[in-house]
Amino acid sequence: MSETIFTQPLTADLFAPFGDVLEAAGTPDKIINQGKCGRYHDLAAPDIVGDGARAGISLFHSEKRTLPYKLELVERHPLGSQAFIPMTQAPFLVIVCPDENGRPGRPLAFTTAPGQGINLHRGTWHGVLTPLADPGLFAVVDRIGDGDNLEEFWFDEPFLVAGST
Numbered sequence: 485m486s487e488t489i490f491t492q493p494l495t496a497d498l499f500a501p502f503g504d505v506l507e508a509a510g511t512p513d514k515i516i517n518q519g520k521c522g523r524y525h526d527l528a529a530p531d532i533v534g535d536g537a538r539a540g541i542s543l544f545h546s547e548k549r550t551l552p553y554k555l556e557l558v559e560r561h562p563l564g565s566q567a568f569i570p571m572t573q574a575p576f577l578v579i580v581c582p583d584e585n586g587r588p589g590r591p592l593a594f595t596t597a598p599g600q601g602i603n604l605h606r607g608t609w610h611g612v613l614t615p616l617a618d619p620g621l622f623a624v625v626d627r628i629g630d631g632d633n634l635e636e637f638w639f640d641e642p643f644l645v646a647g648s649t
């Protein structure tokens with residue numbers, strides 16, 4: 485019988501052990517462009533390791549998923565962080581797990597507020613990019629380079645991720 489994980493709204497505090505929340509919220513750090521633009525400065529830093537590796541910017545166009553969502557696997561990137569920056573205002577699903585001796589612990593599921601993005605810390609167990617609406621269009625900042633930067637973990641028993649409302 486699959487265990488159900490209920491989503492909760494994404495907050496910087498709850499997400500802090502796993503990554504950064506990227507959002508243009510509150511007063512901008514800088515007002516630029518003749519006063520017509522607020523800059524929310526240096527919200528997160530790509531963390532890329534390995535000789536010759538670098539951060540790159542890609543675009544993902546992903547199929548949407550629906551809740552309840554069957555979570556069969558999580559993955560992690562030991563050599564680099566990974567940022568998902570939505571190019572629409574649609575919320576998306578964020579799933580992360582604590583690490584427990586090299587295996588993922590019980591998942592946590594978050595739904596983003598419109599416009600929120602995330603930067604997963606290097607090595608954080610996470611579900612793959614999971615849009616909840618079409619078009620699932622995202623800018624992704626992650627590692628470009630040699631080496632094996634993907635570790636997958638398939639759960640013996642999938643979890644069900646359900647909305648909390």
Ligand SMILES: NC(=O)N[C@@H](O)C(=O)O
Pocket residue numbers: 559566610611612613
């Ligand atoms: N495979 C890939 O580029 N994306 C995944 O890492 C993901 O987290 O979606």
Ligand code: NI
Pocket residue numbers: 559561566610611612613
């Ligand atoms: Ni990933």
